[in-house]
Amino acid sequence: MLHTSIDVTEKACEYFNNGYSCSESVIKAFSDAGIVSEELVGVATSFSGGMSSGCLCGAVAGSQMVIGALHGKDKDNTARSLAKEFVERFKAEKKATCCKFLSIGYEFSSPERKQKCTEYVKFCVEILKELL
Numbered sequence: 001m002l003h004t005s006i007d008v009t010e011k012a013c014e015y016f017n018n019g020y021s022c023s024e025s026v027i028k029a030f031s032d033a034g035i036v037s038e039e040l041v042g043v044a045t046s047f048s049g050g051m052s053s054g055c056l057c058g059a060v061a062g063s064q065m066v067i068g069a070l071h072g073k074d075k076d077n078t079a080r081s082l083a084k085e086f087v088e089r090f091k092a093e094k095k096a097t098c099c100k101f102l103s104i105g106y107e108f109s110s111p112e113r114k115q116k117c118t119e120y121v122k123f124c125v126e127i128l129k130e131l132l
Contacts, residue, residue, distance in 0.1 A: 002132040004033040009125045016121045017114070021048030025121050026062030030128075036069040049108075050099025057099045059117070059124040060090060066128055082131050089127050094120070 002008075012029035020028055023044040031038045046052070047061035064083055071079035090097060102120060106113035 002035075002129040004035070006033050008033050008035075008129065009122055012121050012125045013118050016118055021045065021058055022117055022121050023047035023058035023062035023065075026059055026124055026128075027065060029125065030066050035132075036066055040065055040069060054100035054103075055098060057097050057102055057120060057124075059121045060087070060097045063124045063128050067131070070132065086127055086131060090124065093123065 006029075008029040011032055012025045015028045016022055016025035020041075021044070024041050027036060027040045027044040028038075030036045031041060044058075044062050044065060047056070047065075048058040050056055050058065051061070063086055067082045067086065068079050071082060073079075087097060094102060096102060103113050103116060106116060
């Protein structure tokens with residue numbers, strides 16, 4: 001289990017509720033904890049809102065970037081194993097990783113959707129903390 005001097009879950013939710021996108025929030029919190037590079041925040045921008053098409057949940061995408069940044073190109077396929085386990089755990093609880101599915105019934109800019117997506121950001125970070 002991941003141990004840091006900051007509460008990455010709280011930070012990710014705080015960032016998400018203060019202007020960062022879902023994918024950016026995950027990366028920014030892990031960057032603040034010194035786990036990944038701050039430069040990844042900009043990379044994460046295009047993954048928010050399901051890559052602006054409603055596909056993959058941005059919080060899931062940001063989580064995968066954290067896994068890749070830490071374990072990418074490992075000869076023992078750690079990144080792929082962790083990526084698979086992450087998705088399996090997310091889907092076991094939330095049933096899908098598709099932003100459109102996860103936010104069905106909510107207007108894009110509604111406070112209700114923001115609250116729902118905050119739950120996804122939190123859940124993703126909690127899975128990451130257990131996996132890393």
